[in-house]
Amino acid sequence: VLFSVPTHCQKKNESEGVIFLEEYDTRAKELQNRAVIAGWNYQTNLTEENAKKQVELNLEVAKFAKEVATDAAEYDWENFSNATVKRLFGMITTLGTAALEDEEKLEELNNLLSEMEEIYSTGKACEYDNPETCLDLNPGLEDCMAESTDYDRLLFCWEGWRDAAGRRLGDLYSKFVDLSNEAVVADGWSDTGEYWRSWYETADFQQQLENIYQELQPLYQNLHAYVRRKLINTYGAEMVNAEGPIPAHLLGNMWAQTWGNIYNLVIPFPNKPSIDVTDEMVRQGYDALRMFNLSDQFFREMGQIPMPDSFWDRTMFVRPDDRDVVCHASAWDFYLDNDVRIKMCTKVNQEDLVTVHHEMGHIEYFLQYAHQPIPFREGANPGFHEAVGDLLALSVSTPAHLNKIGLLPELVDDPEVDINFLMQMALEKIAFLPFGYLIDQWRWRVFDGSITPDKYNEEWWKLRTQYQGIVPPVPRNPDKDFDAGSKYHVPANTPYIRYFVSFVIQFQFHEAMCNLSGFAGALHKCDASAGPMKETAGSKLAEMLRMGKSQPWPEAFEVLTGRRDMSASAILQYFAPLIDWLEKQNENETLGWNNGWTPPYDCEGTGGFMCLDGSRCVRPADRCDGI
Ligand SMILES: CC(=O)N[C@@H](CC(=O)O)C(=O)NC[C@H](CC1(C(=O)N[C@@H](Cc2ccc(O)cc2)C(=O)O)CCCC1)C(=O)O
Numbered sequence: 050v051l052f053s054v055p056t057h058c059q060k061k062n063e064s065e066g067v068i069f070l071e072e073y074d075t076r077a078k079e080l081q082n083r084a085v086i087a088g089w090n091y092q093t094n095l096t097e098e099n100a101k102k103q104v105e106l107n108l109e110v111a112k113f114a115k116e117v118a119t120d121a122a123e124y125d126w127e128n129f130s131n132a133t134v135k136r137l138f139g140m141i142t143t144l145g146t147a148a149l150e151d152e153e154k155l156e157e158l159n160n161l162l163s164e165m166e167e168i169y170s171t172g173k174a175c176e177y178d179n180p181e182t183c184l185d186l187n188p189g190l191e192d193c194m195a196e197s198t199d200y201d202r203l204l205f206c207w208e209g210w211r212d213a214a215g216r217r218l219g220d221l222y223s224k225f226v227d228l229s230n231e232a233v234v235a236d237g238w239s240d241t242g243e244y245w246r247s248w249y250e251t252a253d254f255q256q257q258l259e260n261i262y263q264e265l266q267p268l269y270q271n272l273h274a275y276v277r278r279k280l281i282n283t284y285g286a287e288m289v290n291a292e293g294p295i296p297a298h299l300l301g302n303m304w305a306q307t308w309g310n311i312y313n314l315v316i317p318f319p320n321k322p323s324i325d326v327t328d329e330m331v332r333q334g335y336d337a338l339r340m341f342n343l344s345d346q347f348f349r350e351m352g353q354i355p356m357p358d359s360f361w362d363r364t365m366f367v368r369p370d371d372r373d374v375v376c377h378a379s380a381w382d383f384y385l386d387n388d389v390r391i392k393m394c395t396k397v398n399q400e401d402l403v404t405v406h407h408e409m410g411h412i413e414y415f416l417q418y419a420h421q422p423i424p425f426r427e428g429a430n431p432g433f434h435e436a437v438g439d440l441l442a443l444s445v446s447t448p449a450h451l452n453k454i455g456l457l458p459e460l461v462d463d464p465e466v467d468i469n470f471l472m473q474m475a476l477e478k479i480a481f482l483p484f485g486y487l488i489d490q491w492r493w494r495v496f497d498g499s500i501t502p503d504k505y506n507e508e509w510w511k512l513r514t515q516y517q518g519i520v521p522p523v524p525r526n527p528d529k530d531f532d533a534g535s536k537y538h539v540p541a542n543t544p545y546i547r548y549f550v551s552f553v554i555q556f557q558f559h560e561a562m563c564n565l566s567g568f569a570g571a572l573h574k575c576d577a578s579a580g581p582m583k584e585t586a587g588s589k590l591a592e593m594l595r596m597g598k599s600q601p602w603p604e605a606f607e608v609l610t611g612r613r614d615m616s617a618s619a620i621l622q623y624f625a626p627l628i629d630w631l632e633k634q635n636e637n638e639t640l641g642w643n644n645g646w647t648p649p650y651d652c653e654g655t656g657g658f659m660c661l662d663g664s665r666c667v668r669p670a671d672r673c674d675g676i
């Protein structure tokens with residue numbers, strides 16, 4: 050029998066490749082649409098049935114991705130001449146976690162994700178003296194952290210949430226880590242963290258981040274020292290140490306990630322007219338819809354695309370009272386028919402007004418790049434996607450703009466009001482920087498194996514103290530506590546460094562928009578919509594957003610800013626007046642927190658009880674194991 054000489058597998062050529070991509074795009078759009086619908090249905094109605102359907106669709110997407118990657122390998126795409134066609138082939142042959150061959154393991158991976166999402170979204174903390182009365186994270190526990198100034202009440206909410214969510218997620222999370230790593234290794238990555246960092250297409254990405262963080266650290270230390278002094282005035286010197294880390298539950302937020310809610314405790318010039326608009330919003334009878342309309346109005350004014358009619362019909366504006374939902378705000382791209390939606394349990398306050406702009410920023414990006422092929426319908430890098438809404442909110446948040454839209458009755462041009470305003474902005478933007486930086490420092494090391502499950506919590510708190518200068522108000526139980534799991538993005542597996550990148554580049558975008566709009570004045574006073582050439586600024590922004598991920602992010606960055614690199618210069622310029630003021634305020638303060646101080650701790654006072662051998666205070670939820 051003659052040998053059947055294998056026909057030399059002639060790789061397919063570029064013009065065939067273009068046809069392949071067109072067919073891919075049509076199929077991918079339709080499948081993505083069905084998968085996003087399943088995700089939306091689950092998150093807006095957390096039932097077992099919807100969880101199953103979402104997992105099914107995710108598996109179908111992974112299967113399709115594998116098929117496409119196999120077919121794409123028949124094309125000689127690395128040698129194609131057209132850069133866009135090559136870029137598209139490179140993207141569709143990158144599988145990430147979809148590379149996991151074993152169907153059962155891929156199903157387990159997806160089941161773990163929906164189970165962690167459900168545990169996080171339904172966690173409750175119940176009163177020590179009345180276990181029937183329980184608080185959800187949103188609104189109950191978040192409001193507690195935002196409004197209470199009672200040390201022990203804050204401690205109940207802080208620890209209750211970690212008992213309810215974090216503690217129940219530790220084992221699931223470590224299983225998830227192993228499966229996620231096994232999957233991406235099949236795609237040629239060393240671990241999940243390396244795959245996530247590849248989206249930035251920046252060789253020295255981690256070094257660039259560290260350099261920027263070092264530039265910003267002095268400003269954070271000054272803010273920390275100033276706030277610590279004010280918290281000593283509120284809680285006393287034995288509860289807050291003048292040279293130590295701050296107890297983590299006193300910063301007005303469940304994760305101490307932004308400190309805007311303690312503005313009233315730290316306000317530099319209390320006798321000046323208020324710049325906080327929450328009361329005025331409530332007084333004027335604002336509701337969620339009006340907040341969304343305000344944001345849509347501003348995007349139009351800045352020359353962006355109005356929200357489509359379907360957005361108003363399909364968005365979830367407030368928490369429904371008849372079913373369990375994921376309250377954590379999010380923006381959704383359905384990839385077909387301009388179907389874009391926000392899901393948010395909106396509260397009427399200034400913080401949520403900023404969040405509405407943040408979410409609508411995602412929607413704008415979805416709309417601007419909707420004409421791109423599917424793989425390009427992403428942010429130029431994930432930080433861009435997070436920056437769009439915050440960028441416009443920087444203009445909206447100025448006292449001048451809030452006055453213009455009737456939310457700030459009194460507008461005075463007074464350097465002390467300026468400092469009050471910059472303090473309010475620093476409590477959001479500067480306080481956030483170490484938090485935004487540390488989450489994925491921890492997670493990248495969990496993924497690369499240098500933090501093992503038995504060290505999850507110990508390493509978490511080492512980073513929280515090292516970067517944020519905070520310390521847990523009660524001793525952590527190394528075997529049971531998993532405090533990283535109490536932060537949405539960890540069980541939801543949403544990468545986080547994108548927010549640190551966003552908080553840096555949004556100020557570079559703001560500086561560019563202000564210059565392009567012809568606004569004359571200091572950066573922190575700039576409302577780009579007040580600039581005589583606001584259309585120029587708006588169209589440059591739109592031009593950048595329309596590019597999506599069609600080119601490496603420096604190309605898009607350059608369109609708006611004229612630069613090709615991230616830089617702390619803009620955020621430092623924005624806060625310059627506050628930096629000088631803080632340095633004067635802190636003349637007699639110790640900057641930093643490395644004296645090893647830990648908060649005193651009255652076990653019984655916090656509803657716990659000591660074990661018989663006096664070993665440690667335990668919650669009613671725990672038992673004195675075997676003692
Ligand atoms: C389908 C889907 O998931 N879509 C993605 C978007 C996409 O990928 O297309 C999405 O909507 N993700 C949700 C997430 C929600 C928020 C968040 O989690 N913020 C961070 C960090 C932060 C903190 C302060 C701040 O001012 C800005 C950001 C936190 O709160 O820790 C909640 C409040 C604001 C944004 C988001 O919008 O980024």
Ligand SMILES: [Zn+2]
Nearest residue numbers: 407411434435
């Ligand atoms: Zn976002």
